Amino acid sequence: MGDVLAGFQTVWEFDTDSVLIRFERGIRTPKLLQTLGERRVPFEALSAVELAPGKRGTVVLRAVPRPGADPLMDVADGQLKEAYDPYRLVLPAERETLAEYYAEEIRAALAPDADTPAETHLVTAPAPPMSFKAYDGKASFDGKEVAFRWFWTGASSAKWKVGDQRFRVDELSGVEWCSPESKGSAGSTPKEGAAKNGNGHLRLIERAHEDRPMGRADHDPAAVVFGMGYGMVHQSLPFAAAVLEAVRAGNPGQGAEGAPASAAHTAAHPAARRDPADIAERIRHLGELHIQGLLTDEEFSAKKAELLAEL
Known part of the structure; x- marks a missing residue:
């Protein structure tokens, strides 16, 4: 498509086989979206696209990810607040006709098996470390x-x-x-x-x-x-x-x-030496557990030896 659709705090940039979702930085943008920064979502990772009235004179265009396609949404398991949803684009109500046009374009690009769970992740998760x-x-x-x-x-x-x-x-x-x-x-x-x-x-x-x-x-x-x-x-x-x-x-x-x-x-990465003060504090805490009867003599001695070995 090669087009750009800008909403509140979010911009969708369309390509032939995917949409790049970018989240603006600012005090109004939820921290989760700022942390994500941007996400490349292949159309094959989507099962549907929805358009519905929003609050206070807005419309909401939302792409629906296929189960198994996005590790972020899989692990969130429906617990995200609407404002945190990275697949929502909120637009002024006067742009509803334009939003409907893009919704139809996305629907036409969906994969034939869009209504089935994805076999592998198609959207990349944030990278470690x-x-x-x-x-x-x-x-x-x-x-x-x-x-x-x-x-x-x-x-x-x-x-x-x-x-x-x-x-x-x-x-x-x-x-x-x-x-x-x-x-x-x-x-x-x-x-x-x-x-x-x-x-x-x-x-x-x-x-x-x-x-x-x-x-x-x-x-x-x-x-x-x-x-x-x-x-x-x-x-x-x-x-x-x-x-x-x-x-x-x-x-x-x-x-x-x-x-x-x-x-x-x-x-390749030998264990770093631990802070002696931290080890001492941990041994002190273990001693308290031992006195309270939550650790046996054997357990206390074994854990103390493990901590001392880290020095």
């Missing part, structure tokens, strides 16, 4: 491995018992994201297992345990929980989408020499 602070720990992803490092101020004793966690992409089968802006709590639907001290979480689904019932996220070492100001949508959702894209890509978990990816990464 990425990290964000949750309520009970820091999550980081380098493209091959997800790491959770617990905060002593927020992590439960269950997480402190098992220590910081690392998960190779090839050990995972999926990602569960519960919006930090949800109203849910522990045991609620549709996202069960949310933590009592946060409204959402990011949970990694391990292949070895995917049939295991999911407990509370604040007790699950494969999850980080969100709280006020921690794990915000514009930080945690792109992170979750990047991990899901890597999982779906079928990472074989092999390094350059055929060794497991985690071993190759360790050889």
Whole structure:
């Protein structure tokens, strides 16, 4: 098409087989859209396009992604507010005729199997490395491995018992994201297992345990929980989408020499020395758990030895 359709905070630039959706930077543009910046969406990634009246003299043109085509929308699982939806274009009502023209152009370009789920991701997720602070720990992803490092101020004793966690992409089968802006709590639907001290979480689904019932996220070492100001949508959702894209890509978990990816990464990037003050604080916290009877003598000694070995 080669045309440009500009709306409020969003611009669609049409190509012969795709649309480039660009999000303007500014105080009125939601942070999630500013974080995404722009997204190239092939027409084959869409199942439909809709046009409907908006609020206060506007019309809304919305492209509907096929299930499985966009890792960001898959992991969001219908939890995004309208303003955060990257597939919405809000236009003045007087441009409704023009919007209908482009809607028909997109419909004519849809793939023959547009009404079926996509077999592979067709829209690219934000690229790693990425990290964000949750309520009970820091999550980081380098493209091959997800790491959770617990905060002593927020992590439960269950997480402190098992220590910081690392998960190779090839050990995972999926990602569960519960919006930090949800109203849910522990045991609620549709996202069960949310933590009592946060409204959402990011949970990694391990292949070895995917049939295991999911407990509370604040007790699950494969999850980080969100709280006020921690794990915000514009930080945690792109992170979750990047991990899901890597999982779906079928990472074989092999390094350059055929060794497991985690071993190759360790050889190429030896673990950095930890801050002694941080180690001392962690040992102090473990001692408190030991005194409270939450850690046995053996567990306390083992975890203390692990921390001292990092110095």
